Amino acid sequence: MMKKSTKLANKSALSAEPASARGEVPASNRAARAQERRAAIVEAAMEEFIARGFAATRLDDIAKRAGVAKGTIYLHFKDKESMFEELVRIVIVPVVARLTALPPPTGSVRDLIEAFASNFLKEVIGTRRGDLVRLIVAEGPRFPAVADFYYREVVSRGIAAMRALIELGIARGEIREKDLARYPQILVAPAMIAVIWQSLFARHAPLDAQDMLRVHLDLIFGERRTT
Amino acid sequence: MMKKSTKLANKSALSAEPASARGEVPASNRAARAQERRAAIVEAAMEEFIARGFAATRLDDIAKRAGVAKGTIYLHFKDKESMFEELVRIVIVPVVARLTALPPPTGSVRDLIEAFASNFLKEVIGTRRGDLVRLIVAEGPRFPAVADFYYREVVSRGIAAMRALIELGIARGEIREKDLARYPQILVAPAMIAVIWQSLFARHAPLDAQDMLRVHLDLIFGERRTT
DNA sequence: TGACTGTGACTGACTGGTCAGTCATATATA
DNA sequence: TATATATGACTGACCAGTCAGTCACAGTCA
Numbered sequence: 001m002m003k004k005s006t007k008l009a010n011k012s013a014l015s016a017e018p019a020s021a022r023g024e025v026p027a028s029n030r031a032a033r034a035q036e037r038r039a040a041i042v043e044a045a046m047e048e049f050i051a052r053g054f055a056a057t058r059l060d061d062i063a064k065r066a067g068v069a070k071g072t073i074y075l076h077f078k079d080k081e082s083m084f085e086e087l088v089r090i091v092i093v094p095v096v097a098r099l100t101a102l103p104p105p106t107g108s109v110r111d112l113i114e115a116f117a118s119n120f121l122k123e124v125i126g127t128r129r130g131d132l133v134r135l136i137v138a139e140g141p142r143f144p145a146v147a148d149f150y151y152r153e154v155v156s157r158g159i160a161a162m163r164a165l166i167e168l169g170i171a172r173g174e175i176r177e178k179d180l181a182r183y184p185q186i187l188v189a190p191a192m193i194a195v196i197w198q199s200l201f202a203r204h205a206p207l208d209a210q211d212m213l214r215v216h217l218d219l220i221f222g223e224r225r226t227t
Numbered sequence: 228m229m230k231k232s233t234k235l236a237n238k239s240a241l242s243a244e245p246a247s248a249r250g251e252v253p254a255s256n257r258a259a260r261a262q263e264r265r266a267a268i269v270e271a272a273m274e275e276f277i278a279r280g281f282a283a284t285r286l287d288d289i290a291k292r293a294g295v296a297k298g299t300i301y302l303h304f305k306d307k308e309s310m311f312e313e314l315v316r317i318v319i320v321p322v323v324a325r326l327t328a329l330p331p332p333t334g335s336v337r338d339l340i341e342a343f344a345s346n347f348l349k350e351v352i353g354t355r356r357g358d359l360v361r362l363i364v365a366e367g368p369r370f371p372a373v374a375d376f377y378y379r380e381v382v383s384r385g386i387a388a389m390r391a392l393i394e395l396g397i398a399r400g401e402i403r404e405k406d407l408a409r410y411p412q413i414l415v416a417p418a419m420i421a422v423i424w425q426s427l428f429a430r431h432a433p434l435d436a437q438d439m440l441r442v443h444l445d446l447i448f449g450e451r452r453t454t
Numbered sequence: 455t456g457a458c459t460g461t462g463a464c465t466g467a468c469t470g471g472t473c474a475g476t477c478a479t480a481t482a483t484a
Numbered sequence: 485t486a487t488a489t490a491t492g493a494c495t496g497a498c499c500a501g502t503c504a505g506t507c508a509c510a511g512t513c514a
Contacts, residue, residue, distance in 0.1 A: 053280065053369060055279075055282035056281075134368075138280070138361075138365030138366070141361075141426060141427065142279065147428070151432075155428060183439045183442050183443075185417065186417050189420040196364055204382075205383070212410045215406040215410050218404055
């Protein structure tokens with residue numbers, strides 16, 4: 001279908017388009033295997049980068065873990081740096097999509113936010129995805145492209161969405177503190193802390209993230225059902 | 228004299244007692260210069276580690292920035308790794324001391340916490356110290372010793388102190404949400420988010436940390452003076 | 455169907471450069 | 485002078501990225 005241009009990704013490497021004029025669909029199992037390999041590389045790279053950080057990760061290790069020769073990595077990615085940047089996109093995009101695609105305009109604002117938090121809890125906190133967030137925090141300053149992408153695709157959207165919910169909550173009288181709309185970060189902060197906590201301190205002092213988020217929402221909305 | 232053991236410091240670190248118990252006053256300018264050099268190295272190392280992370284930082288760069296030859300670094304630190312670990316201790320300890328040493332048992336709990344937040348704002352958020360916190364989050368998983376130290380000296384103490392304040396606030400009727408005492412993290416979360424935000428996103432969207440913390444406290448204590 | 459062939463995905467030994475850590479030498483101090 | 489310090493050229497390990505060669509497979513022909 002999309003052929004090489006999709007798999008090779010980067011700018012160069014465009015090996016002309018053989019079947020282009022033809023228009024055939026050589027979706028042989030060759031292409032399928034290539035996709036599998038690519039996926040294996042992404043998976044392996046994520047593990048290694050999370051475990052060691054960008055600079056300390058060896059491509060040899062990624063290759064070994066992915067069950068591929070080192071050269072193969074370069075068939076899919078331009079170099080270590082752009083592999084890292086692509087990796088973040090590849091992993092983050094679906095998560096954002098999934099978290100974004102659940103605004104069932106039903107029930108109270110609290111219920112909406114609770115549904116969101118519950119999803120975030122399952123999808124991110126304490127998972128590989130959560131570690132990736134920590135990784136972004138860690139490497140962000142050295143990868144402006146990553147930090148920019150993350151801000152644009154995740155942070156700014158998340159803040160905007162939360163602000164909208166907060167304003168709705170204020171309008172409906174569910175939320176007292178009007179100034180909260182100016183700092184949606186406050187709403188999200190405990191969730192972020194939970195992510196970091198699980199990565200760093202879980203073994204010292206386990207944290208019941210779900211319960212903590214509940215308490216935090218009680219703080220904002222008042223005890224359950226108590227306008 | 229104490230010789231190497233004092234200057235090499237590795238594990239011992241913290242200045243110790245240059246003049247030892249003995250009466251001598253070896254406060255020659257030799258020892259003084261050594262201290263200056265050591266301080267310069269620590270300062271330079273912090274800059275470099277914050278800017279590039281542990282693995283990507285070159286000792287040559289640290290030496291150059293400190294105005295010292297590379298070999299000199301090894302007169303003060305065992306190796307790169309233990310230099311990093313010591314560095315964290317050297318920088319963190321005084322901050323904790325300063326933040327800890329301001330419990331003037333006066334006024335309301337809110338005032339106490341506000342004083343604390345105000346100090347944290349000045350001492351940490353948006354400063355080199357704040358960057359160091361981000362660095363610890365970044366490198367923690369690869370440096371269990373650092374993560375452990377940080378948990379022991381900073382996190383657990385901070386959590387305990389906050390919990391005590393919250394319980395006091397509840398007892399005095401200043402704080403409604405009783406469950407908050409179970410998750411002092413919630414109280415601290417926005418401050419941590421502010422630290423990270425300043426490091427990563429300030430250039431995209433500046434954050435008025437002071438104002439945000441105020442709003443957060445309003446959320447916990449109710450609008451100013453309303454009980 | 456089976457044999458033949460061109461293609462390009464895949465491999466991994468190799469290269470060039472980088473950098474932590476060393477140590478023989480030089481300099482400052484007592 | 486003797487000793488404590490400081491220096492920076494040097495070494496050996498390490499690793500990102502390359503590329504000549506291999507071979508599985510799709511397509512073609514008999």
